[in-house]
Amino acid sequence: MIDATSGRKILLLSLAAGFGLWAVAFVALYAMLSIGCAFGWDRGSLVLGLSLQRLQLLLLLGIFLALHVALVVGLSARQQRSDTATDRFLHSAARLAAIAALAASMFTYCGTVLLTTCNP
């Protein structure tokens, strides 16, 4: 069973969850972009005129955006179940940070959809 102090510690960590997820998405997308370019996945088209490189990056981006949304939904549900004013404040701050991180991911990773992935 989680006591109040441990619960508060986890709650404090959840403040960084949104942008932590953003950072993990950054590393994953950057790594897969480099791997795809090294293996020539950007050449040719696989489905609907999209290359394997574009598809795998879009899939990865989709997974991370879904995780962002799940985090926001999860924090919203927890906020409604908060007992004390402090918990409600922390949940609210964590939820808003998670929403900001979702917006940041959509903004910074839109290049995955738009830009040339590898040097021609």
Place this chain on the structure above:
Amino acid sequence: MLAGATVIFLATSLALAGAFIPSIRPLLTPKRLILWGGLVVPSLGLTALVAGAFTLGERLLPRQGAETLRIEVVARQFAWEFRYPGTPVATRDVLHIPVGRDIDFAVTSEDVIHSFWIPRLGGKIDAIPGHKNIVRLRADAPGTYGGICAEYCGEGHAPMRFIVIAHAPEDYEAALTSEAAR
């Protein structure tokens, strides 16, 4: 960039003036400062910068076009060699380029990792043994530019410099011919 910096400077000065001028103070409520100073203005600025970076980044990709010139760059301890495809010319520590044309530099190394950099023309790129990295640069004005090795490569790193001579288009071929005659 200057216009953007001026607008940001004036807006920040106005916000600061609010602390001292009573007639402005009522306009600068905490909510407005947070909304405009913390969200709207940074978002607009960042969007403009990202859009500019995306557009310029695409333009800098080394796509082969009729107008694009390619020059091979080979780095070694502690000198630079430049080869001009289609000609027998190779120059050492002196690079000739034409003005007003995109040039793709295919950069490699024969020993350790170096870095090819002409600060006034743009970004640097690593010279890696067994690998070719390409950087697209362009000189808009004739003249002489300095180039350096931007990655520590041994005890001769600091003086491992080169000179870039940007010629008017009509003088470029003559410069290469003159180098070939040496």
